[in-house]
Amino acid sequence: MNNVQEARTAVDTAWLGLHGSRVLIAGAGGIGSACALAYAAAGASVAVVDRSRAALDAIGNALDAAPVPSMLIEADLTEQGAGERVVAQVVRELGGLDIMLHAVGINDRRPILDFTEDEWDNILRVNLSSLFGLAQAAGRHMVDQGSGRVLALSSVSGLLAHHSHGPYAASKGGINQLLRVMAREWASAGVTVNALAPGYIETPLTSGHLAKPGKREELESLVPAGRLGTPVELSGPALFLSSRHAGFITGHVLYIDGGRTLV
Numbered sequence: 001m002n003n004v005q006e007a008r009t010a011v012d013t014a015w016l017g018l019h020g021s022r023v024l025i026a027g028a029g030g031i032g033s034a035c036a037l038a039y040a041a042a043g044a045s046v047a048v049v050d051r052s053r054a055a056l057d058a059i060g061n062a063l064d065a066a067p068v069p070s071m072l073i074e075a076d077l078t079e080q081g082a083g084e085r086v087v088a089q090v091v092r093e094l095g096g097l098d099i100m101l102h103a104v105g106i107n108d109r110r111p112i113l114d115f116t117e118d119e120w121d122n123i124l125r126v127n128l129s130s131l132f133g134l135a136q137a138a139g140r141h142m143v144d145q146g147s148g149r150v151l152a153l154s155s156v157s158g159l160l161a162h163h164s165h166g167p168y169a170a171s172k173g174g175i176n177q178l179l180r181v182m183a184r185e186w187a188s189a190g191v192t193v194n195a196l197a198p199g200y201i202e203t204p205l206t207s208g209h210l211a212k213p214g215k216r217e218e219l220e221s222l223v224p225a226g227r228l229g230t231p232v233e234l235s236g237p238a239l240f241l242s243s244r245h246a247g248f249i250t251g252h253v254l255y256i257d258g259g260r261t262l263v
Helices: 003-010 030-041 053-063 082-094 117-145 166-189 204-210 215-221 232-242
Strands: 022-026 045-050 070-074 099-102 148-153 191-198 253-256
Touching: 022 030, 022 082, 022 117, 030 045, 030 053, 030 099, 030 232, 045 053, 045 082, 053 070, 070 082, 082 117, 099 117, 099 232, 117 148, 117 166, 117 191, 148 166, 148 232, 166 191, 191 232, 204 215, 232 253
Parallel strands: 022 045, 022 099, 045 070, 099 148, 148 191, 191 253
Antiparallel strands: none
């Protein structure tokens, strides 16, 4: 079974009505990749942007198995104007843009007193500023066309006060509030804006941390479900919030965390 078939098996997508949608995903990593494959399995055209050529090539090989148009864009979304350029390219080559998902993020697990201002700025630029530029450009297009779905990955860290997560938590809290304001401003134009807030998910971003002695067991003990999540478990909620059935859901932060925020 290939990756696209796995995505189709994981989520039965026909009822969502996403066939023919044009999707832009920022981030070719674990969660972004899983969502890209799920959108493709649902019959959507998919564009993926990332600054890593290797990550793009990996997801590109998987998307080639899907019978839908796809495109890969190598770009650094932290550069000024990059979001506008990427959206313009997607609209031009795919014929429009209906759904945008921002799945770009970095973390640096150290106490706040250990950070320099440059290190703080870098995390905020990658996690939050890149979202602003891309979502603003996507929002302009969607507001003009009178419909659209904007999604971004937040985190339970945007709510919980995790130790050694200062800049990361600030960026995720900023994402939550930025999306809420976008949701308020664009709702009358038929554009919904929501956040997906995963808990502890096994991705390339967390692999090094999970490899530390006892760390996996420690995190699992904090999750009522008793395990860590997988990237595919984010794809179903992303597809639902992108679908015709979610047209009255906006400004919402959906926690996908096995109950982590309950304790």
